[in-house]
Amino acid sequence: MKANLIPALCLLCCITANAKVKLPQLLSDHMVLQQQTDARLWGEATPNSTVTIQASWCNLPVETKVNDQGLWETTIVTPSANFTPQTLTISDGEPVTLHDVLIGEVWFCSGQSNMEMPLNGFDKCPIENSNNVIADAPNHPGIRMATIERKSALTPQAYANGEWKQPTTENAQWFSATGYFYALALQRTLQVPVGIINCSWGGSRVEGWLPEEILKNYPDIDLNEAKQKERSWTHPMIMYNALLYPCRNYTIKGFAWYQGCSNVGKAGTYAERLATMVKHWRSIWKEGDIPFYIVEIAPFAYGNKPEGIDGALLREAQFKAAHTLIPNSAIISTNDLVKPYEAPQIHPQNKKDIGDRLAYQALVKTYGYKGIVADSPSYKEMQADGNKIxxxxxxxxxxxxxxxxxxxxEIAGQDKVFHPAKAELGSKPNEIVVSSQKVKKPVAVRYCFHNFQPGNLKNHRNLPVIPFRTDSW
Structure with a gap:
């Protein structure tokens, strides 16, 4: 009897295991689902079975058919945001219940190290006021974050690693600082739960977040680099395949993007490639032209040359992408958010003002709030008159x-040599008059158009003027 019982028990265990739905890590306890939408759910189950989903906020369950590969995908209607913890039970025989689910606003934060940088900081790179922010984190239980773990892949993957975490002091130290401050600022005004998916990789180029079918058309990109082990942060497509593509089914409100430092020196291709990336991301999320908000790369002495302009050219490309190439997009300036000693430090410590400025864009342009100013002053036009512009x-x-x-x-004449300029308020509110005794007939103006040159000119809401040049030299 015992000999016959063991195989039977093993078979029963196998059936039970197969009957339990497999969910991606992004569908976990403590997650935030986008409010008032058809939120997507997906996973694996017994082939050709029926998956039943019961949400605590719905009276009727949702059912969906599993295909013959054992894959399923469906949507569930979410209510208005609230702070009441919900449950979500998913089953094709043996139920899996997700607890402490909140309904709110979900944003996807991506880029390189300045987005990845946690509240804990990096070695020799602190986050301003971090200890206090981490100690305060439990006072904001409606903020949740899922951090996608680094890994690389040569082909698009089905799953990524990254579970939702509550803002305990232990967890919060590892939250993206920019993402967390963004969530704090949004929640302060929206007064709803906010979820952040942090999908970033320090040092990554924009090409790392694009798929092979696009990259193969770029003559300067060698896809074989993705197979190498050295300098993985510079490789093309691996972030897209392993980190981003597996997240595409998660319903979000929009994107926040903080990247560009690793494309300095390649400003000529950056704007178009960033726009291509955004178009492709939106296509795989299938939610239309959802918002895409960009953080201007910070002042930094690229190549140990504060006076160089490679960084300025990349910022110019970012501005071009936001204003002319990417619909439903905007850029925030960071020109004033560095200290003089941070010239050789690519990770400036002030991330709170970055999160706040991202939130101003979302609150005004995504959520329709009045009375908040979101956009920094940007160059419109110039008029030369004698020795002044x-x-x-x-x-x-x-x-x-x-x-x-x-x-x-700075201003320059026909000799294209720039000199520091005296700047004064003009006769109209939006005018600045510049001149220099060294330039008798100026023809061009630049403002903070160097790798590291913080300025101090701001509008009435303390938003900094975006660095610019009037020439194309």
Whole structure:
């Protein structure tokens, strides 16, 4: 009897194991589902079976058929956001129940190390006020974060590793600082739960977040680099395949992007490739032209040359992408958010103002709030008159500060040699008048157009003027 019983028990165990639904890690306890939408759910189960989903906020279950490969995907209607913990039970025989599920707003934060950088900081690179922020984290239980673990792949993967975490002091130290401050700022105004998916990799190029079918058309990209073990952070497509593609089914409100440092020196191709990336991401998420908000790369002495302009050219490409190439997009400036000693440090410590400025964009342009100013002043046009140039700006109808001691402007004549310029408030609120005794007939103006050159000119809501040049030299 015992000899016959063992195989029977083993068969029963196998059947039971097969009957338990397999979920991606992104569908876990403590997750946030996007409110008032058809939120996607997916996973594996017994081939050709029926998966039943029962949400605590719904009276009727949702059923979906599993295909013959054992894969299933469906949607569930979510209610208005609230802080009441919900449950979600998914079964094709043996139920799997997800606990402490919140309904709120979900944002996908991606890029390289300045997005990845946790509240704990990096070695020799602290986050401003981090200890206090981490200690305060349990006071914000409606903020949740899922951090996608690094791994590389040569082909698109079905799953990525990364579970949702609550903001305990132990967990919060590893949360993306930019993502966490973004969530805090959103929650302060929206007063709903906020979930952040942090999908970033330090040092990654924009090409790392694009698929092979696009990259193979770029003559300067060698796809064989992806097979190498050295310098993996520079490789093409591996982040897309292993980190981003597996997240595409998770319903989100929009994207926040903080990347560009590793493409410095390649500004000529960056804007178009970033726009191509956004178009492709939106196509695989299948949610239309959802928002895409960009963080300008910070001032940094690339090549140990603060006076160089490679970083400035990349910022210019970022601005071009946001303003002319990517619909439903915007950029925030970080020109004023560094300290002088951070010139050789690519990870400046002020991430709170970055999170806040991202939130201003979302609150105004995604959520429709009035009374908040989101956009920094940006160059509009110039007019030369003798030994002076008047520069006019968009997003500056209430004028500028400081009134005196304006820093960061340079002007040049036909010789293309730039000299520091005296800058004064113009006759109209959006005007700045620049001049230099060394330039008798100026023809071009630049503002903070160097690798590391913080300026001090801001609008009436303390948003900094975006670095620019009027020439194309």
């Amino acid at each position: 008047t520069v006019r700006f968009d997003n500056a109808d209430k004028g500028f500060s400081p009134w005196i001691g304006i820093e960061g402007f």
